[in-house]
Amino acid sequence: MQIGELAAASGVSAKMIRHYESIGLLPRPARRDSGYRDYGPADLHRVKFVRRAKDLGFSVEQMRELLRLWADRSRTSAEVKSLALAHVADLEHRAEALAEVAGALRTLAEACHGDDRPDCPIIHELERR
Amino acid sequence: MQIGELAAASGVSAKMIRHYESIGLLPRPARRDSGYRDYGPADLHRVKFVRRAKDLGFSVEQMRELLRLWADRSRTSAEVKSLALAHVADLEHRAEALAEVAGALRTLAEACHGDDRPDCPIIHELERR
DNA sequence: CTGCACCTTCCCATCATGGGAAGGTCAAGC
DNA sequence: GCTTGACCTTCCCATGATGGGAAGGTGCAG
Structure with missing residues (x-):
């Protein structure tokens, strides 16, 4: 899926998705030969997570921490x-x-x-x- | 009075006083030979007005409007x-x-x-x- | 004369977001 | 095949209110 579709499906603008990538909140996705970003379902899942955290008023730094906690199976x-x-x-x-x-x-x-x-x-x- | 004293007396930082001047919210004050800004009691009055408006959550543009209304004797x-x-x-x-x-x-x-x-x-x- | 506190302007940073320019890619329709 | 329009890329700039800091000038007290 390309960035526009990801944006529409997640409710986060393409502009912000690129921004989140640039600050390391989202991983750098695969690229097609054209240079277009190419996303999969796991990416959508992650971007939706970010959007819900944003809707709950979390800052980018807090989202970073939440993502870390999400990924960490051993955290309490x-x-x-x-x-x-x-x-x-x-x-x-x-x-x-x-x-x-x-x-x-x-x-x-x-x-x-x-x-x-x-x-x-x-x-x-x-x-x- | 110079800017530091005005800042202390008004509760608005010197940095912000210069900023407000640059965007036309405060008039350009007289300058001494040294280039230092030179303020009088009327300036303090105005900066205090701005600070109270700021404390009431007014934006710069709203403050601009409030200052206009303050100065306008014929407004209702x-x-x-x-x-x-x-x-x-x-x-x-x-x-x-x-x-x-x-x-x-x-x-x-x-x-x-x-x-x-x-x-x-x-x-x-x-x-x- | 030195030191220190103060002042000047200028540039840069924040935070989250968007606008827009210049240019490349792709698919659909003729 | 070629055009058109929608999409994508990167890069720079803007917001609003505020501050940090650099480089340099001023003014006063010891």
Whole structure:
């Protein structure tokens, strides 16, 4: 299968597949005489794995580690769980930070009458001395 | 005041102050004979405004708009409120997306016994065919 | 006069992603 | 066989916000 098909089947763009290859996240595939990359089912399996990890918000470095853990038959589930939980904590922290900022700004905006007058508590807060 | 002092007083790094100047978010300040940037109290006021907007999660382009609204005495509070609420919606959306992903991964991780055995539902989910 | 803290500009890096150019390959249709 | 269009290749550049660091100038205190 060539890269376009792999991209369509995996949900990862051809651009990103090449990129992942260049940083060593994906192995260099066989090439046809034309130079075209030639992938097999195992490649699709791996790229799908990467896509699901990406959808769960893992960074490239974390994906690298997950792939390593995936390949390592002797690793314990505790290792995987620990990586996942650390990532969950990070995600939750970021979500909370965003929600906090959103809440603060919403409070400010709600105090703004939002009419034709220029006076506005949002601007007022921003320009506080 | 020179840039280091402005940075310390505003909480925005000197690096970023120069950057904001280069993209036109901050005006080009006066220069001393030495070439050093020379700032006054009005500059500090403006940089603080920018920092508060940044802390509220506004992007550079949104800050540009906020600065315009700040300077425009004839703009209505409705204009400001509308920009703020659009941003709040965006922040809330991103926070929710992160929280959702975190929740999904937490559920997976909680299903993992996390012991010495290799079997792991997290990996299992990632490698789903 | 030396040393140190500060300043200047310029280039490069991050992270994940895409755009686009210049050029090669392949299969289908005439 | 030749054209056309879809696909592929590599390479460079861009994003947004931020920082690192180099090479060199300035200013002040000892």
